[in-house]
Amino acid sequence: MSRRLKLLFPLPFVLAAPLAAQVAPVSAMVHGRTLDGAGAPVARVSVRIEGTALAAVSDQAGAYRLENVLPGPQMVRAQRLGYVLSRIPVTVPTRGDLRLDITMATAALVLEGITVTADAPGRAPGEMATATVIGAEAIRHQTATSLTGVLELVPGVELQAPSMADVQQLSLRAVPTAGIGGSTSAADLAAFGTLIVLDGVPLSNNANLQSLGPRGELGFATSAGGGVDLRQIPAATLDRVEVIRGLPPVRYGDLTQGAIIVDTRVGAFAPELRVQYDALTVETTALGGWNLTSRHGFTANLDYARTRSEPGVTTDHADRLAGQLRHSASLGSSAEGAGPKLTLDSRGDFYRLVDDRPENPNTRPG
Secondary structure (H helix, E strand, O other): OHHHHHHHOHHHHHHHHHHHHHHOOOOEEEEEEEEOOOOOEOOOOEEEEOOOOOEEEOOOOOEEEEEEEOOEEEEEEEEOOOEOOEEEEEEEOOOOEEEOOEEOOEOOOOOOOOOOOOOHHHOOOOOOOOEEEEOHHHHHOOOOOEHHHHHHHOOOOOOOOOOOOOOOOOOOOOOOEEOHHHOEEHHHHOOOOOEEEEOOEEOOOHHHHOOOOOOOOOOOOOOOOOOOOHHHOEHHHEEEEEEEOOOOOHHHOOOOOOEEEEEEOOOOEEEEEEEEEOOOEEEEEEEEEEEOOOOEEEEEEEEEEEEEOOOOOOOOEEEEEEEEEEEEEEEOOOOOOOOOOEEEEEEEEEEEEEEEOOOOOOOOOO
C-alpha cells in the first residue's frame, strides 16, 4: 500500500507542470526617450499603448517606460500640446525589452478663425474718442420712455424703471462734487454739462444759466446746472445714439464732458402705434414715414407720456407731449449721376413738459 502511494503522489505534479508553463504571462517592456527635431529631450509627453490602459509620461530627460506590454503588433501613441501627434507601429518581443525613441515635431497652436467686421453706421467715423453706438435694433428692445432709458445700454450707467418723475440728465467724464446746500452732483463740475446733438443740431444748454438763489431755495425739479432735461426726447422716435466718452471733436464745440449724438427715425417705414404702461407710467406713440415722390419724403411722429410719482400718496405727476415733422427733398442730379445736386432737409420739433407737484394740504403751505 505504501509503495502505491509513493507512485501516485508525483503524478499530479507532473501533469500540472506543463499547464503552469502555459498559463504563465508573457510580456515585455517598451522604453525610450521623447526628443525634438534637434535631439533635445521633450518632457511631459503622454506615451501609451493604444487599446490598453498602459500609459506613461516622459520625465525631464525625456525618458519613459511601459511595462507588461503584451507581445505582438502594437501601436504606440505619443502626444503633447504644441507637438504633432505621433502614432508608431511596433512589434513587441515575447521577452526582454524594446527600445523606442520618439521624435516629436513641433506644431503651432491653431484656433478657429475670428473675423472682425465694422460698418460705417456702427462706429464713430474719424472720432478721436471712445464711443458707444446704440443701433435701432437695440433701441426697439429697450423698455424706455426717453433718451435716458436708451443710455442705460452704455456701460456704467445705472438702470432705472421707466419714469418721468424727476429731471433726467447724464454727465459723462465728470466726478461728483459738493453742490448747493451740501448736495453731491456730477453736473456741478461743468458749466454746460454733456453736449446733446439732436439730428445734427446741438440742443441749447442755456438752462444752466438759471439761478437757484443764494441758498437754493427752490425745491421743484429743475435742470439748472446740469444740461438738457432728457425727458423731452422720446425713446420710440430714436434710430441711433452715439455716446462719445472721450474727447469730442472740435466741430461739436464742446470739450468738457463728452457728447451724445442722437438721430431720429427718417425715411419710409410702415406707420406704427405703440402703447407702453406700468404701475406709474403710460405712454402712447404714433409715427410713420412716407415717400411722397421719388424725390420727396415725409416723416411724422407724436408722443404723449404721463407719470404719477406716488399714486395714492400724492397727486404729483409729469406729462410730456412731443412731436416731430420732417421733410426731405432731392433736387437736380450731379454730373456723375451718383446722387442729387442739392438735398433739402426741413425739420420741426416741439415738446411740452409739465412737472406738476401740488402742495400737500396736510403740511404747511410753501
